[in-house]
Amino acid sequence: MASAGSSSAAESQFSDVEENPNGQISAPPCLKEFSFADLKTATSNFGHKALLGAGAYGRVYIGWFDEKTLSHPSESGIGMAVAIKIYYPETIQAFDQWQSEVNILGRRYHPNLIELLGYCWEDEKLVLVYEFMHKGSLDNHIFQSEINQATNMFTGDVFKPLSWDIRLRIAIGAARGLVFLHSLEKPIIYRDFKSSAILLDANYNPKLSDFGLAKLWPSGDKTHVTTRMMGTEGYVAPEYFESGHLNVKSDVYSFGIVLLELLTGLRAADLRQTNDNLVQWLKPMLSQPKTLMDVRMKGQYSLGAACNATQLTLKCLEVNHKYRPSMKEVLEVLVQIEAMTSMEEDPEVLEQIEAVTSMTEDPEVLEHITTVTSMKEVSEVLEQIEAVTSKKEVPEVLEHIEAIEEKPKNSDYRSRQSTAACHGQRSILHRFLTSLKEPFQCVSSKLSCMRI
Template identity: 60%
Template sequence: MGNCWGFPSDQRSPSKNTAYPPASTPVGKSNNISDNIDLFSPTTASNSSFGKSQLSEAVSERLDETNPSGKILETPNLKVFSFADLRSATKNFKSDTLLGEGGFGKVYKGWMDTRTLVPSKIGSGMVVAIKKLNSESMQGFQEWQSEVNFLGRLSHPNLVKLLGYCWEDKELLLVYEFMPKGSLENHLFRRNPAIEPLSWEIRLKIAIGAARGLAFLHTSEKQVIYRDFKASNILLDANYNAKISDFGLAKLGPSGGDSHVTTRIMGTYGYAAPEYVATGHLYVKSDVYGFGVVLLEMMTGLRALDNRRPNGQQNLVEWMKPILSHRRKLKVIMDAKIEGQYSSKAAWQAAQLTLKCLEGEPRSRPSMNEVVEVLEQIEAMDKLKFKSLQPTIDRRAQQQNSNHRSALQSKATAQRTRSYPQ
């Protein structure tokens, strides 16, 4: 599923995929399946909840969601696919349909009939992403189960849609909606030079969408801690709407008055909250820390961890956190690719929000609902600022065009004078 770790010696490796999050296997994952299952009712490997056709095969509700606040489905609304169907949808998992791969397995592009979700001709119908478990993966089954249980019940515009699954003999597969713009990671760090840099306006839009997705998880009937929030797990549709993907490490939040849950440490270097890394105590606001790291990546255009940077700069949070509180230094660390696209006040507020998300104590961090509210204020502030400046910008553009035309006319006149001397 995600690029994850369990021990300090593990290194985070970039994903190869261009249109879906990495499918690598977490290191050091708990052998207790219930550590990641049991969302709203007990589910174990021997339970008949998975792999049986009694799950609803109606998918129209998941394809046509219009509820902006999200909902929890009473039963998983997933289609049970046959392995033959998914093999047909991907041209027998042909290499030219491969979107990405990792320790968990490979992710392929497939084509389905929009209404019935049966395989269609290549290039017709609806494009889907099909994740195929590597049979040699030791931890993949647990993550596969967790994906089905969480994404099969949680429905929100900012969570990627799981359309169905396949469990046939040793074959385990998951079928998702296809996200044509790929991951935030690919856009921020532009592995493909043909990808245009994200504007400040789009970065804010993505941040707000991802924040809404986390807020929904945190305020759902049973609090869900996502546990692996990072740029590679934020997918983008054709209009740059953000959707959180990859629920392989998701876990239920504390209950019975507890402030946290204790679990084996899992996550991704550079994004995991310090209290979780140090103690294994997982708080709902541990996700807020990860969000702060991604927000910092979006502001600076730099990766959370990069061993190619000089000593003292390899960990982005450790390097940038002291600078964020200095207003005059802020412009220096902002991504040069978005220069002139934001107001200084908006950048400052974004920096202060990032600092709050990165607080060492979980209780000092804002809730995700509060994060959404601040981000929306920043977005509105910049829209208003640049709307008020638009007449000035237009006048300057008109003046530049006029000057350009005058220069061309003068040049043409001079050429005629030289050609036809008096």
């Protein structure tokens, strides 16, 4: 095979990707072309100590180069670390994946996509060079059964369980990466979204990697692409698994699986062994989301945040892709949950709310109790309710709930509030509920109808 050093040969291999205004660069000229000899030197001849991991199509090594130019390999531990992926002896599938990575990552940049620094294409050698991610892949950090055994091959440190805040940050960053791919003029379907494909930098910022199976959306008004099923067991969407039909909502399903793993600390494959239908398994959890959450995050999140995260996961895992949210909508909800989490919660108020919510198992009632407290629009109504509840006049309370139903809905209602306002609303809501002789028997039907 010709070397990638020939510009005409290179152009013939990359010309099938249509240029896009959303951050593309021209490949290969703007990607550095590495010689195989330099890559061997940078990895100590692809030695065992430099091996980071191996997959179905190749191995990944840590290598070292001069950090200013990337032109000269250096000794281990000196200069800038890079990740070097060398594909197994060339097959059509290996070449297709190598080419897909160059086409996608070589032409586009996003802070939540792994940065491709360069490539090597000499004889039968296919190699890609990426930025190095110091914390490794997400799966090494979250699974309960493996966390005590996993170590960082770069530092030698034992991985510690991730906090709620970091898990949420990772979910938001990964969602942003998918939103970028789906929002291109010709969307890109990731097709193999999974926890092991999310890499973390030194500050736990996530970046998506492994674009070998990514699919460029064809021209026209097609609703899906039909292709041979490829991906990782446990993460593949039902419609893709059953019929080979692929669309951007297939990525949403896979994201839901990863979100479920972040919440539970369990592998998707382990969950599926006893729960063929994850949606049916999740639904009963909505009323008591803490039974679902990873015990290692105990005390790190509010009831409302846990409930909303569980509900979002459920929506992502809808069997019918038409009922799943878009990744843009998923991202919006995650950002709202982050805003809830960042507020300084009053432990006494949270305790009161949990006591009230424990009185019902109705997931819709629970949803509205936990979300109403952060809705700007209901501030005025709740103040009115406070005045009414001081008299304990249930009929008047119900009239005010009717007023909520009559109000027009718009996106401004979901704007973030100050800590003081949020605390005030929660206190009002608590007094409102506890003032009723039969709290949920009287108003659950009304609360469940609220669509704010």
